[in-house]
Amino acid sequence: MIIADSQSMQLKDNTKYWLACIIMILAAFVQCYRTVHDLHWANEPDFDRDIAYIRTTLNGHYGQDANYAGQYMWYNPLLFLTETLIVKLTGLPINIVVARAGAFLNIISPLAFFIMVSKLFDIKTALAALLSFLFLATGNLPCWGAATYSPWLISDSFVQFLFYINVIFCYKAFSTQQIRWFVLLGASIGITFLGHSAPAILIILILISLQLQKIIKAIRQKEYQSIKTYLLQGIVAAIPFLLCASPFLYFVWGKYHFHFVNRAILECAPGIFERKSSVTMLKTNITFSLLIAIIGGIWFYKKQDNKLIRQIIFSWLIITIFMYVYESVVPTLDRLNIIHLPDTIPAFHYFFYLKSLQSIFFAFGFIYLFQILITSIPALSKLKSSNNLFIAAVLLYGMVYFPIYINRTDFKESRAESIAKGNEKDKIEIYNFIEKNIPLNNVLLCEHDLSLFPVMPTAIKMVSVETYFSNPYLSYDQRESDRNTMLNYLGSGSPASAVELFNAYKVRIVLLTNRDYAKLKTPAFASNKVLFKNGSYTLMSFGINKKNLPGEL
Structure with missing residues (x-):
């Protein structure tokens, strides 16, 4: 008994x-x-989403979707608010707090x-x-x-x-x-x-x-x-x-x-x-x-x-x-x-x-x-x-x-993945540049894989974020299709339907791999300027001249 x-x-x-x-x-x-x-970075994309919401909150925009312009917060806030408080009290970098x-x-x-x-x-x-x-x-x-x-x-x-x-x-x-x-x-x-x-x-x-x-x-x-x-x-x-x-x-x-x-x-x-x-x-x-x-x-x-x-x-x-x-x-x-x-x-x-x-x-x-x-x-x-x-x-x-x-996956593999992420120097350079130099309300266009890291934790707005970290109250399929259409246009000049999408989403920043940047065809309605470049990626401004849009000609 x-x-x-x-x-x-x-x-x-x-x-x-x-x-x-x-x-x-x-x-x-x-x-x-x-x-x-x-550790300086934690391995899972969940941490990058939290970093984005911390940055958004620190910039006085609690309640906004950290990565979609004009949208609302969709993820439970208690954890990132706790982390935000720790960042404010300690002055430690956000990624350090989240990782440790x-x-x-x-x-x-x-x-x-x-x-x-x-x-x-x-x-x-x-x-x-x-x-x-x-x-x-x-x-x-x-x-x-x-x-x-x-x-x-x-x-x-x-x-x-x-x-x-x-x-x-x-x-x-x-x-x-x-x-x-x-x-x-x-x-x-x-x-x-x-x-x-x-x-x-x-x-x-x-x-x-x-x-x-x-x-x-x-x-x-x-x-x-x-x-x-x-x-x-x-x-x-x-x-x-x-x-x-x-x-x-x-x-x-x-x-x-x-x-x-x-x-x-x-x-x-x-x-x-x-x-x-x-x-x-x-x-x-x-x-x-x-x-x-x-x-x-x-x-x-x-x-x-x-x-x-x-x-x-x-x-x-x-x-x-x-x-x-x-x-x-x-x-x-x-x-x-x-x-x-x-x-x-x-x-x-x-x-x-x-x-x-x-x-x-x-x-x-x-x-x-x-x-x-x-x-x-x-x-x-x-x-x-x-x-x-x-x-x-x-x-x-x-x-x-x-x-x-002590040999659990949580301790061994997750730590190894976090260390590997911290060694992705080119991606981290992109993160640091965006964090220090680009306002959060800018909309950035990038390929699917880059939307998680390094872009998501910057809290800059994007056209589309990876499926499981995209706002569940919005159409992911539509935004993903629009993202691909715009990226295809930058490389091939088609389809013509992409032109209005750049204006509709108010795209102002583009992040490309250097290989894709070499294929870039700057549209007649836009101007671009390289803001930052390293061995893997090119970050550039993307200015739209509405007078030169096809519908305005």
Whole structure:
């Protein structure tokens, strides 16, 4: 039998558990710090998008799309606002902050996770869950694909701590039925939505699930006054949610009405989450720690007698699985015109939170197996301090697994890719020149690959940005077609339809590879001047003389 009464533990035992918690987090911190401490650039395009929004905000244009002229912010702002504050306070270059701050900021998440589990269960369960959260459950998945403590300041990794706080508030609200907890829960969900949509959607659905169960029960028992109370609780939570989420809701709801146009972004399934990698995905997730988690899940289902906690955990499990499957299927059904259903965000963002749940179940499985071991070995069962033995077992497991942990893709390959990106000197020279010399409101034309790096982080406006980083409320296909039409015109003088596009998009800067620049045919309606050139690229101004446009002749 698993004892789950945190209040019965002595203070000195709690102190031991906290010390073990700190030891494990410090061990993970050292590895995370070593991974990013000397980097100048981070590998993923997500970081370049964040840099663009930081530059836009620092230039006094919060709420604008960082890369499309005349458009609104479409990406959750909490992370880049936090990074903007750090840049303002420290004076460090933006790219340095984005590349290195994750090791420090993301440490909030394992602490929040540990506290959440200790509040729902006890500190013993929390320590075993933390072992899995830090070192085991994620395996070799990327940081954006599974809940863990990561050195990379990706929004999934950063914002997860708010989800765990939401779970605590959810438990407090429903266990006490006090209005103040529903107010705090609503406000917390609103702040979470500023950080990332997935955890906000999940906790809202969990909240709805719990409240619906209470309403249905009240209807069956004809307790109509209780129904009014439950509805009031929902309203009380909704108001602070809307207020706290308004700095982002104003744009995506008020301006864009949640109307997705670039739906391809919803089919984003990078790396191991691609359908063709399903077998690899399965193999990566089938681990010894998963087996322990399955045992723990079975124990939890059979033995956990706290009804509210059961409802929260199983709602979390069922809703997360449903949303993952739903978002894996719906975008494809829409693209094939089979059926059109509401979309939210790419599926892998939901899978992320299955992994933190796996860590909770791992804890129950670990404790169950530990107790079997203790009772089966007479010498161990006679020991007076089972807490000391348990803590030692957790730390020993972590020590044995640590050599595998430090060789994760997140630490090795991602670091190598970041170093390689920092060595792309010609691209970085282009970034630096644009950042220092060209106003953000200029529109730049470049080829598809260059739109991510070096152009996107400059926050200069573009004709088109790569699919998964393009504004989902605008037509990516149209902008991409227009970009290609204009680039073709610069090389061949055709098609004639490209002429008006230069004026419509107000193109003022063109970035070409030196090979394409050698083929450049300057249009009669424009003038160009080389602004900067290095061994790989040519950046030039592009002045349009409207009097010489064909329609003006």
